[in-house]
Amino acid sequence: xxxxxxxxxxxxxxxxxxxxxxxxxxxxxxxxxxxxxxxxxxxxxxxxxxxxxxxxxxxxxxxxxxxxxxxxxxxxxxxxxxxxxxxxxxxxxxxxxxxxxxxxxxxxxxxxxxxxxxxxxxxxxxxxxxxxxxxxxxxxxxxxxxxxxxxxxxxxxxxxxxxxxxxxxxxxxxxxxxxxxxxxxxxxxxxxxxxxxxxxxxxxxxxxxxxxxxxxxxxxxxxxxxxxxxxxxxxxxxxxxxxxxxxxxxxxx
Amino acid sequence: xxxxxxxxxxxxxxxxxxxxxxxxxxxxxxxxxxxxxxxxxxxxxxxxxxxxxxxxxxxxxxxxxxxxxxxxxxxxxxxxxxxxxxxxxxxxxxxxxxxxxxxxxxxxxxxxxxxxxxxxxxxxxxxxxxxxxxxxxxxxxxxxxxxxxxxxxxxxxxxxxxxxxxxxxxxxxxxxxxxxxxxxxxxxxxxxxxxxxxxxxxxxxxxxxxxxxxxxxxxxxxxxxxxxxx
Numbered sequence: 001x002x003x004x005x006x007x008x009x010x011x012x013x014x015x016x017x018x019x020x021x022x023x024x025x026x027x028x029x030x031x032x033x034x035x036x037x038x039x040x041x042x043x044x045x046x047x048x049x050x051x052x053x054x055x056x057x058x059x060x061x062x063x064x065x066x067x068x069x070x071x072x073x074x075x076x077x078x079x080x081x082x083x084x085x086x087x088x089x090x091x092x093x094x095x096x097x098x099x100x101x102x103x104x105x106x107x108x109x110x111x112x113x114x115x116x117x118x119x120x121x122x123x124x125x126x127x128x129x130x131x132x133x134x135x136x137x138x139x140x141x142x143x144x145x146x147x148x149x150x151x152x153x154x155x156x157x158x159x160x161x162x163x164x165x166x167x168x169x170x171x172x173x174x175x176x177x178x179x180x181x182x183x184x185x186x187x188x189x190x191x192x193x194x195x196x197x198x199x200x201x202x203x204x205x206x207x208x209x210x211x212x213x214x215x216x217x218x219x220x221x222x223x224x225x226x227x228x229x230x231x232x233x234x235x236x237x238x239x240x241x242x243x244x245x246x247x248x249x250x251x252x253x
Numbered sequence: 254x255x256x257x258x259x260x261x262x263x264x265x266x267x268x269x270x271x272x273x274x275x276x277x278x279x280x281x282x283x284x285x286x287x288x289x290x291x292x293x294x295x296x297x298x299x300x301x302x303x304x305x306x307x308x309x310x311x312x313x314x315x316x317x318x319x320x321x322x323x324x325x326x327x328x329x330x331x332x333x334x335x336x337x338x339x340x341x342x343x344x345x346x347x348x349x350x351x352x353x354x355x356x357x358x359x360x361x362x363x364x365x366x367x368x369x370x371x372x373x374x375x376x377x378x379x380x381x382x383x384x385x386x387x388x389x390x391x392x393x394x395x396x397x398x399x400x401x402x403x404x405x406x407x408x409x410x411x412x413x414x415x416x417x418x419x420x421x422x423x424x425x426x427x428x429x430x431x432x433x434x435x436x437x438x439x440x441x442x443x444x445x446x447x448x449x450x451x452x453x454x455x456x457x458x459x460x461x462x463x464x465x466x467x468x469x470x471x472x473x474x475x476x477x478x479x480x481x482x483x
Binding site: 032035037046054073134166 | 276277278279280290292294295296298301319321323324325326327328329330331334335366368369370372373374375
């Protein structure tokens, strides 16, 4: 079955008839969880991911006394795929959250200094939790879009007597730049590059490269899969990712 | 009539409900159930082989439920990911609430996994979870005697009210009494309670909740019809 799949891809055919650089239909919905400070649901085809932002007042890290705290976490819910099992975070979920985290952190999209309340004493911690609801492939890109959409949706909660009042929704948005980071994962199957794999295509992916971009710059990369890549292949993959992230960003306007 | 509910809700009035089946394509069965500000989604995987082997039952299939709140779904602070004593207990009572409705004797040595996730909450989560899970099991085609519907009933001041929201649930001297029932046969599969209440009031509360459960059941049936009776 797997080799058959690989063979038809090498012949230039995808299971759903898409072009190799074509995404499935993308839908973004914000404010999907009222209990979160910000939230978003992203659908790429049948793949569904939701992300939520919770905020709290914390003591800053000693080496960044004037900066807020950002944390990105994910859990591959066994609800979303027969392949995921309950238990402590799997290596796959750790990689997913770290790749998304890297693009947000390194793009400097969020002004961490503006999240400082009292230097060395109190800063805002912004925690983004990402959950797949249905894994029909390409969780990386869906998660990266969901995280950004949730951050854009978030409002800083109001504070009463030094304590966060979660009941009263805030009005102030997070200090985000206008330009936002987005990630695109380019996959190598046989001798073909493709984006937005279905879960069946993911089973035969030999190598992948996730590239995060902001504006005209790259902000994060991660190679996955066990196959080696040549310099030319990496260049080609970056070119595809830059082009596709520009397209993906348009959905987030 | 001393106690007045939010939005002029009547004592026996449920919050607006919504249900949909088949919301998770990769699952064998799935459902979403929403009641007021509480949304539960449930997915069923199985029957599939149960590991480790010593958990298998050679006579019938095993139902395994897993209740969880997404980290951002709580009413206050972030909920720490991973199982807690609370979520484990809810998983257990959910299993007990659903099991009597299932016919599992054809699924020896297998497991039917039910995963329940709360995406946002305003009290009544275990009941919403059970209601969604029952729908997901039906969607998965697991043989069932009946659907299970669940809702909480409670006492605030002197009023017996159904479907408590978060403010009512956290009312200091309030009573919360979640009930699940196989609606057609009127057999009760879940009862829990916390708070101080008179015996007569408990009897009355359980009587009241039946009417409410019929309304939940109607929403369940309509959701199944929408997918299967078109």
